[in-house]
Amino acid sequence: MPPRLARTLGELRATRYRPRSVKKEMRANLLTLMAGDEELFPGIIGFDDTVIPAVENAILAGHDICFLGERGQAKTRLARSLVGLLDEAVPVVAGSELNDDPLAPVGREARQLIAEKGDDTSIAWLSRDQRYAEKLATPDITIADLVGEVDPIKVAEGRYLADPSTIHYGLIPRTNRGIVTINELPDLAERIQVGLLNILEERDVQIRGYVLRLPLDLFVVASANPEDYTSRGRIITPLKDRLGSQIRTHYPRTIEIEMTIMRQERMRLEDEDDPVIAEPAWMLELVAQITHLARHSPDISQRSGVSVANLEVLIASALRRAVRLGETEGAPRVSDLSALLPATVGKLEMETLGDEAPEERVIDRLLSRAMADVFRRRVDLDELDEVVDAFESGLVIETGEDIPSREYVRWVRETPGLGRAVTRLGTGESPAEIASAVEFLLEGLHLSRRLNKEHARPGGGGRYRA
Numbered sequence: 001m002p003p004r005l006a007r008t009l010g011e012l013r014a015t016r017y018r019p020r021s022v023k024k025e026m027r028a029n030l031l032t033l034m035a036g037d038e039e040l041f042p043g044i045i046g047f048d049d050t051v052i053p054a055v056e057n058a059i060l061a062g063h064d065i066c067f068l069g070e071r072g073q074a075k076t077r078l079a080r081s082l083v084g085l086l087d088e089a090v091p092v093v094a095g096s097e098l099n100d101d102p103l104a105p106v107g108r109e110a111r112q113l114i115a116e117k118g119d120d121t122s123i124a125w126l127s128r129d130q131r132y133a134e135k136l137a138t139p140d141i142t143i144a145d146l147v148g149e150v151d152p153i154k155v156a157e158g159r160y161l162a163d164p165s166t167i168h169y170g171l172i173p174r175t176n177r178g179i180v181t182i183n184e185l186p187d188l189a190e191r192i193q194v195g196l197l198n199i200l201e202e203r204d205v206q207i208r209g210y211v212l213r214l215p216l217d218l219f220v221v222a223s224a225n226p227e228d229y230t231s232r233g234r235i236i237t238p239l240k241d242r243l244g245s246q247i248r249t250h251y252p253r254t255i256e257i258e259m260t261i262m263r264q265e266r267m268r269l270e271d272e273d274d275p276v277i278a279e280p281a282w283m284l285e286l287v288a289q290i291t292h293l294a295r296h297s298p299d300i301s302q303r304s305g306v307s308v309a310n311l312e313v314l315i316a317s318a319l320r321r322a323v324r325l326g327e328t329e330g331a332p333r334v335s336d337l338s339a340l341l342p343a344t345v346g347k348l349e350m351e352t353l354g355d356e357a358p359e360e361r362v363i364d365r366l367l368s369r370a371m372a373d374v375f376r377r378r379v380d381l382d383e384l385d386e387v388v389d390a391f392e393s394g395l396v397i398e399t400g401e402d403i404p405s406r407e408y409v410r411w412v413r414e415t416p417g418l419g420r421a422v423t424r425l426g427t428g429e430s431p432a433e434i435a436s437a438v439e440f441l442l443e444g445l446h447l448s449r450r451l452n453k454e455h456a457r458p459g460g461g462g463r464y465r466a
Helices: 009-013 022-035 051-061 075-085 108-120 152-156 190-202 237-242 255-265 281-294 311-325 334-345 359-378 381-392 405-414 418-425 431-447
Strands: 065-068 089-093 123-127 132-136 148-150 167-169 178-183 204-207 210-213 218-224 245-248 397-399 452-454 462-465
Touching: 009 108, 009 123, 022 051, 022 075, 022 218, 051 075, 051 245, 065 075, 075 132, 075 178, 075 218, 089 108, 148 152, 190 237, 255 281, 281 311, 281 334, 281 359, 281 431, 311 334, 334 359, 334 431, 359 431, 381 418, 381 431, 397 431, 405 418, 405 431, 418 431, 431 452, 431 462
Parallel strands: 065 218, 065 245, 132 178, 178 218
Antiparallel strands: 089 123, 148 167, 204 210, 397 462, 452 462
8 A cells, every 4th residue: 555645646656556456456455364364344244154255265266246145144235345355545536537547547538637747647545435336226227327328518518429528427437446236136127237248348338329448447246136036137147157256145044143143233222311221132032033933934935035133123112111111221021022013024025825814923923933942942941840830829920011120020039939040041130131031931931831821911911820
């Protein structure tokens, strides 16, 4: 990296700067990071042994990349993380539309400017974030959007149509010497894909019958959903060949990875004056288990992928309860699971269902099955015999969003065996976490057919008895 003191072409020539392509730049920086054992793609979790090695190989081979995978598999995040492999900043001819390298300009205006001013040509520095462009492919995109079009104002000023200076450049030329990402590439009309192929392979494009030479320097990333190949569109074969590496992404393969991603991606809007909301491990695991079950449910369409992460809604429900009850702490409870329904329905596409299995019923079955699975993994049922005996002796506990945490703490003190069970679950001393643990244990006993739950209360609560 040359010192960012050069402000003219003459000063830049005096440094050790030498032009190099984007792919060489990314390759060299990747090798440096790998040699230093640094984290290459911060925030990308669960791809260490699958996707990341394939991305590294593609960059080292100089391949453009097509990420193929369902929604919610971090395809766009992966593309954006590639910006970290660019230099901190690169020199450009000041005012250049095509980010022309001062020592290797491609635009006509930049070449003319250098010919006129020579070493006095002004130099600007382009940061790595300014060298990334992203476009969501839709059927209404035109060549003008991506490549460019004749600017009628420039023609009206007296220039000829054959003059390249009459062109108003689109997204791709303006990202010269950078990374261009096109999301959902199969949705792009095939004739537009042909134009894209031309500018990437032949280095020219035809605009209004005029052939414009554009020897652009680009690293191209595309993304696609496997279902798109057969339903909404396809990537034309020549363009698919131009995208040298097709890398298949996937969903998290373990509950632990799913939980880590949930914590990382959760939108955090908390204010310092808000009640403190804990995130009990069993509730996080429960949300992750719901997502995993949804990805294998025959009642849910798997064609476009299933990405369900509703931790924010669960946290919001706990916050709402804490504020209404005047508590300084809160924690998600089993009775908050009903809050997941509105957010989950909107993210899932159901298979054809009759009147006997509405969406709510399908999701309710997922919740119950996930709850049972997590309970079996975390709790030894035999250790709760003393708690069951207390219910056999006439104990009745009523839970719900309007029950304050102190009531759960009182039940823990008064119910034989319940305190030990809560402690074994790994809860802290917070009344809110204790309340969450109690509801988790009671619901688990109900699903294990050791307790009866009746008279469901609004908000997901209920009455537990023998």
